[in-house]
Amino acid sequence: MSSLWSLRWLWVYLLIGQFAISNVKTAWPTSDSTNIQLLGIFSNGLNMNDSTPGTLWSRAMFNAAMLLSQQYNITIDGQFIGSQLVASGGITMNALSSSCLLISTSNIVGIVGPTFSRETQVIAPFAAQLSIPVVSYSATDPGLSDRGAYPTFYRTVPSDTTAALTIAQLFMKFNWTSSIIIYQNDAYGSDGAK
Numbered sequence: 217m218s219s220l221w222s223l224r225w226l227w228v229y230l231l232i233g234q235f236a237i238s239n240v241k242t243a244w245p246t247s248d249s250t251n252i253q254l255l256g257i258f259s260n261g262l263n264m265n266d267s268t269p270g271t272l273w274s275r276a277m278f279n280a281a282m283l284l285s286q287q288y289n290i291t292i293d294g295q296f297i298g299s300q301l302v303a304s305g306g307i308t309m310n311a312l313s314s315s316c317l318l319i320s321t322s323n324i325v326g327i328v329g330p331t332f333s334r335e336t337q338v339i340a341p342f343a344a345q346l347s348i349p350v351v352s353y354s355a356t357d358p359g360l361s362d363r364g365a366y367p368t369f370y371r372t373v374p375s376d377t378t379a380a381l382t383i384a385q386l387f388m389k390f391n392w393t394s395s396i397i398i399y400q401n402d403a404y405g406s407d408g409a410k
Contacts (some may be wrong), residue, residue, distance in 0.1 A: 253298040257329030259306045311335045333357035340369040
C-alpha cells in the first residue's frame with residue numbers, strides 16, 4: 217500500500233515538474249548572435265551517420281567547451297564566445313574555402329582543428345597571416361612544429377617525432393632488432409615510417 221502511495225506522489229511530482237520546466241528560459245546567447253566566435257573544423261560532417269567516433273568525440277568536446285563558456289559567463293572583451301562549425305570531409309580545399317568564407321563574414325578569433333595534418337599545413341599559414349591561432353586536436357606532422365612556418369599553430373597531441381622516439385625506446389628496452397612497418401601511402405604514413 218505504501219509503495220502505491222509513493223508511486224502516486226511520484227506521479228504528481230513529475231506532472232508538476234513538467235509544468236515548471238515549460239516556464240524556464242535560458243539566458244545564454246545563441247552561437248550566431250555573438251560577435252566573437254571560434255571556428256571548429258572537423259573532417260566529417262555535421263551529419264551523425266557519416267562520422268567516425270573520433271570526429272564525434274572531437275566535435276562533442278568542442279560543443280561542450282562552448283556550452284561551458286556560456287554557462288560560466290566566460291567572455292572576451294565583455295562578449296560571449298560563439299562558434300561556427302565546418303565539415304571539411306578531409307578535403308583541404310573544402311577546409312580552406314569554408315574558413316575563408318566564415319572568417320570574412322564573422323569575427324573569428326581562433327580555429328579549432330583541422331583534423332588532418334594535410335589540412336593544417338594549409339589552414340595554419342593562412343590563419344597566421346590574419347594573426348588567428350589554430351589549435352589542432354589530431355594533426356601530428358612533425359613539420360608543423362616549425363615556429364617560423366607556423367607561428368600561430370598549436371596542438372593538443374604530440375608530433376609523430378615523439379611517437380617514433382617512444383617506439384625506439386621500446387625497441388631498446390626489450391632488445392628487439394627488427395620490425396615490419398605497415399603504413400599508408402600519403403604524407404602522414406610516409407613521414408611516420410621515416
